[in-house]
Amino acid sequence: MRCNNIFLIPLLFFYALSCGNSAETNQEKIRTAKKNSKPITVSSQKNSSKKNKASKKNQNSAFPKIKAPDFNLADLDGNILNFSAYEGQVVMLTFWGTWCGPCVKEIPDFIELYDKYNKEGLEIVGIAIQSGSPENIKLFSEHYKINYPILTDINGNESYKAFSDYGTISGVGMRAVPTTFLIDRDGYIVKTYRGARPGNVFLKDLKPYL
Amino acid sequence: MFRYLVIYTFFYACTCFAQIVNPVTIDVTSDSLVRAGEVVNIEISAKMEKQWKIYSIYKIVDGPLPTEINIKGDIISEIGKVIEPEPIEEYDPGFDVTSFYHKGNTLFSSQVLLKDDLPPGNYEISVMTYYQVCNERLCYPPVEKNNVVKVKVEPGEPRIEKTTLTSLKKNHNGENGLSSFLNLIIIAVGGAILSWVMPCVYPMIPIIISFFGKVSEDKNIGRSSVAALYGLGIAGTFIFIGLLVSFLSWGVEDAAVQTGYANIGNFIATNAWLNLALGVLFIFFALWMFGIINVNVTGALLSKTDQAGQNAKNAYLGSFILGVAFAITSFSCTVPVVGMLLVVAASGTATGLFTSLLGMTIYGVVFAFPFVILSLFPSSLEKLPRSGIWMEKAKVVFGFIELAAAVKFLWVPDIEWGIGLLPRSVVLSLFLLIGLCLIAYLSNLFSFQGSDVNDQKSISYIGIGVTLVVLAPLALSLFSGPTYHYSGLPRFADELIEAMVPPPPTEDEIAIKEGWYVDDYDGALEQAKKQGKPLFIDFTGIYCANCRVMERRIFPLENIKNHFDNMVLTRLYVDKKDSLSSVYAQMQFERYKTATQPYYVVLDPSNESTLVDTGGYIPNGFDKFLSRGLEKFNIKNMD
Numbered sequence: 001m002r003c004n005n006i007f008l009i010p011l012l013f014f015y016a017l018s019c020g021n022s023a024e025t026n027q028e029k030i031r032t033a034k035k036n037s038k039p040i041t042v043s044s045q046k047n048s049s050k051k052n053k054a055s056k057k058n059q060n061s062a063f064p065k066i067k068a069p070d071f072n073l074a075d076l077d078g079n080i081l082n083f084s085a086y087e088g089q090v091v092m093l094t095f096w097g098t099w100c101g102p103c104v105k106e107i108p109d110f111i112e113l114y115d116k117y118n119k120e121g122l123e124i125v126g127i128a129i130q131s132g133s134p135e136n137i138k139l140f141s142e143h144y145k146i147n148y149p150i151l152t153d154i155n156g157n158e159s160y161k162a163f164s165d166y167g168t169i170s171g172v173g174m175r176a177v178p179t180t181f182l183i184d185r186d187g188y189i190v191k192t193y194r195g196a197r198p199g200n201v202f203l204k205d206l207k208p209y210l
Numbered sequence: 211m212f213r214y215l216v217i218y219t220f221f222y223a224c225t226c227f228a229q230i231v232n233p234v235t236i237d238v239t240s241d242s243l244v245r246a247g248e249v250v251n252i253e254i255s256a257k258m259e260k261q262w263k264i265y266s267i268y269k270i271v272d273g274p275l276p277t278e279i280n281i282k283g284d285i286i287s288e289i290g291k292v293i294e295p296e297p298i299e300e301y302d303p304g305f306d307v308t309s310f311y312h313k314g315n316t317l318f319s320s321q322v323l324l325k326d327d328l329p330p331g332n333y334e335i336s337v338m339t340y341y342q343v344c345n346e347r348l349c350y351p352p353v354e355k356n357n358v359v360k361v362k363v364e365p366g367e368p369r370i371e372k373t374t375l376t377s378l379k380k381n382h383n384g385e386n387g388l389s390s391f392l393n394l395i396i397i398a399v400g401g402a403i404l405s406w407v408m409p410c411v412y413p414m415i416p417i418i419i420s421f422f423g424k425v426s427e428d429k430n431i432g433r434s435s436v437a438a439l440y441g442l443g444i445a446g447t448f449i450f451i452g453l454l455v456s457f458l459s460w461g462v463e464d465a466a467v468q469t470g471y472a473n474i475g476n477f478i479a480t481n482a483w484l485n486l487a488l489g490v491l492f493i494f495f496a497l498w499m500f501g502i503i504n505v506n507v508t509g510a511l512l513s514k515t516d517q518a519g520q521n522a523k524n525a526y527l528g529s530f531i532l533g534v535a536f537a538i539t540s541f542s543c544t545v546p547v548v549g550m551l552l553v554v555a556a557s558g559t560a561t562g563l564f565t566s567l568l569g570m571t572i573y574g575v576v577f578a579f580p581f582v583i584l585s586l587f588p589s590s591l592e593k594l595p596r597s598g599i600w601m602e603k604a605k606v607v608f609g610f611i612e613l614a615a616a617v618k619f620l621w622v623p624d625i626e627w628g629i630g631l632l633p634r635s636v637v638l639s640l641f642l643l644i645g646l647c648l649i650a651y652l653s654n655l656f657s658f659q660g661s662d663v664n665d666q667k668s669i670s671y672i673g674i675g676v677t678l679v680v681l682a683p684l685a686l687s688l689f690s691g692p693t694y695h696y697s698g699l700p701r702f703a704d705e706l707i708e709a710m711v712p713p714p715p716t717e718d719e720i721a722i723k724e725g726w727y728v729d730d731y732d733g734a735l736e737q738a739k740k741q742g743k744p745l746f747i748d749f750t751g752i753y754c755a756n757c758r759v760m761e762r763r764i765f766p767l768e769n770i771k772n773h774f775d776n777m778v779l780t781r782l783y784v785d786k787k788d789s790l791s792s793v794y795a796q797m798q799f800e801r802y803k804t805a806t807q808p809y810y811v812v813l814d815p816s817n818e819s820t821l822v823d824t825g826g827y828i829p830n831g832f833d834k835f836l837s838r839g840l841e842k843f844n845i846k847n848m849d
Contacts (some may be wrong), residue, residue, distance in 0.1 A: 099275045099342055100349035101304030130351045132841045135769065157848050160351070175232070176348040195347035 065188040068093070068181065069169055071162035073127065073151040076134045076141070080154060083187070089123040090209045091183040092202065095163045098131040098140045102196040103178040107144050109199030113206075114148040120210050121185070124148040129159045129177060184209045232350055234258045238337045238357040247326030247368035249375055250361055254279055254292075254318040254337060261345040266297035266310035267318070273305030275342050275352050279318055282819070283335035285328055285361070290321035290375040321375050330365045334358050354845070398569045401548075402576035405540065417495070421532060422585045433586060436529045441582040443533015445574030448548065452570030456563040482626035488539065489619035492612045499609030529585070536581065537574075548573070607673065610648040614641055614710075621712045625752065637711045638688040645681040649674050683707060693720075695762055701829060708758040718781075727780040729790050731797070734780035738815035744843040746777040746836075749798045749809040751785040756827040757808040764832050773836035777812070812839030814846060821846070 068091075070083045094110065096103035114124045128137050128150055141150055153159050166181055170192045182191040182205055191205050240252045256264055270276045279292045295317065297310035322335065337359065342352040422436070548570075617640050621632040632640075650656060652670040683703045686696040699707070718728045727734035731747070738745040750757040764770060784795035784807060799805050802823060810832075811823040822839040824832075 097349065097351055099273065099352065101274060101302045101309070101344055102347050102349060104273075104304035130845070133837055135772070136837050136841075157845075176350050178348070 246328035269310035398572035444578035447537035448574035482623035485622035492616035738778035
């Protein structure tokens with residue numbers, strides 16, 4: 001077993017790097033601003049080495065703690081916010097899109113969770129990716145009666161960059177939505193969900209952190 | 211140990227791969243060896259696992275984004291419709307709609323026609339595919355993939371069997387012949403039924419009644435054959451126009467010439483001389499109805515001689531001519547439908563000929579039907595109780611309507627020649643005046659020829675009521691200066707009024723003040739490039755009623771204005787009688803294969819490629835259309 005672990009570390013490192021590199025080529029295929037793609041790669045490599053350190057440090061714990069990356073995004077009224085706006089709360093950061101059926105299916109559960117636990121310090125933040133103008137998203141969120149804050153691009157493709165950062169650092173990689181990150185009061189990602197989940201799964205997981 | 215290493219490497223390579231690559235690969239293939247002027251088949255294959263759904267190109271619902279495929283290349287002269295497999299229909303619990311998608315590996319196909327002056331050599335065609343994929347739990351955000359296929363052009367004349375795009379011109383849903391055939395029938399029959407109630411039609415009705423009334427008095431004339439000839443006159447005119455356009459554009463590949471033929475309909479509706487003639491004719495009819503002028507038209511048609519045999523001959527000829535005259539006078543109201551069928555005819559192919567011939571035949575026959583019935587039984591109308599007075603009153607009422615129609619025809623040459631005698635306000639006042647006279651007549655305040663008018667009170671009251679209902683929106687418009695457009699009307703009333711009165715003279719001036727580039731595509735394009743904004747084109751016409759509705763009612767809405775702020779706007783008229791208009795009409799026909807207005811396009815100024823375009827009149831959904839254009843522009847310009 002020990003042998004396996006020894007092999008695991010360099011492999012992990014190699015894997016993280018190669019992911020970073022292929023992420024770059026993929027980045028070009030996906031519509032992201034060229035000027036953005038370079039910094040992402042740089043940060044992803046930095047992040048992966050950080051992650052490596054983190055995983056070394058937390059080798060014995062089941063879930064290595066990863067600090068949630070910061071972001072710069074706009075709310076639907078155009079105010080620019082970063083992660084510090086939600087510091088000190090338990091945050092469920094969910095990446096979604098107005099064109100994504102499975103994401104929309106999750107919305108009623110988020111609304112209910114937010115209703116019940118916002119007072120106890122739960123913040124749910126939906127980051128809308130490639131979903132058009134803020135007005136568009138606003139109409140959409142009014143239609144589905146979304147009660148939790150929604151963030152989106154400032155004027156380019158910032159939401160996708162944030163998604164990329166979170167995906168790379170948490171190791172889930174990827175680009176599919178919905179992907180939800182549970183972040184504790186100290187700003188560490190404690191759980192990642194790729195794909196839609198029912199509300200009780202989220203509730204069970206976030207309860208201990210409230 | 212080594213085994214572990216291999217397993218781990220394999221495992222991580224797999225997860226890494228699976229996480230990063232979008233689950234779809236797009237491969238594009240085409241015929242590789244072709245000749246100039248030939249059709250190239252293009253196949254776009256989207257490869258993915260069974261669990262993934264890629265959404266339908268044509269069956270679009272509120273929710274997942276439809277797939278888009280754009281084919282481009284300098285060597286292409288025409289691009290056919292992209293054909294997709296029949297999509298799977300399934301309820302989407304997230305969006306609460308029925309969604310349409312393809313599952314697993316999906317093959318899209320299309321055809322392009324190469325230019326016929328290509329020198330032999332190697333060329334490229336680029337294919338842009340934009341799509342999102344989802345499975346039950348996840349979606350990948352929409353991505354754009356660009357593929358290039360290589361085509362080798364060999365020397366030689368194009369082979370006949372390879373020169374027709376079979377996928378072209380199927381602009382409506384469905385890929386099989388049956389559904390486009392059904393579509394054609396629906397357009398032709400529906401359009402014909404709509405044309406029955408158009409105001410251009412009923413001024414002719416008293417003439418038909420009196421003509422056939424006279425004819426039926428003569429026992430020697432076969433009533434049914436007269437009616438049939440009359441029907442033939444109506445239907446034949448439409449069929450003839452369809453055939454004429456088809457033959458004129460047969461083998462013509464120059465889009466400019468084709469546009470000219472397809473716009474014959476427009477020409478007839480807007481030609482100054484023709485409208486002047488119609489206006490004068492209608493005033494003449496009105497005076498005749500009023501009994502002020504006493505010309506025996508039916509007599510003239512039947513005149514020459516009283517001999518029975520001759521008489522019958524003249525009656526046959528007369529009814530045919532009346533049919534032709536009827537079709538032509540109704541043309542200015544029936545042109546939207548006829549125009550649509552003419553565009554098909556102008557495609558210059560056998561299919562085009564067949565389709566337009568069929569469409570025009572159906573249209574002509576259906577349109578002629580009630581009037582043939584009317585001509586069969588004119589006597590039964592006359593035998594209605596108190597027929598004499600009844601007819602007299604109806605004739606005068608029709609006379610007023612004909613006067614109004616005359617005004618509608620006369621403002622066309624007035625605008626065309628820039629005389630300025632009949633601006634919008636004057637036309638509105640004239641309609642009001644005519645209406646008030648009609649009310650006065652129906653209230654027995656005056657009469658023509660002192661005829662006995664002391665009966666049928668209830669019908670008179672209904673007539674007065676109807677007239678008041680019609681006058682109300684006209685009055686509201688007249689008192690909404692300076693544009694003389696009252697914006698609080700329901701849309702159908704607006705559409706009706708705009709069809710009847712000239713556009714406000716300051717339309718262009720107002721538009722220019724609002725920042726529109728009116729009839730200045732090049733200026734707008736330059737500005738759009740400079741500002742880095744998408745370019746919005748509004749193909750419009752001075753005589754296009756629905757354009758006015760869009761411009762007045764939809765464009766000023768707050769959310770539309772906000773979208774417009776992020777675009778450079780140009781308004782291109784296609785029916786002004788100047789060379790620019792014909793250039794813009796040609797541009798619309800060449801680029802977008804349509805000749806009807808309004809037509810809206812949002813395009814990327816950097817390469818003039820279409821971001822989104824509409825089928826035309828979309829009072830609802832225009833907001834969405836614009837935001838979609840902006841969105842696509844923003845995404846495109848991130849690369």
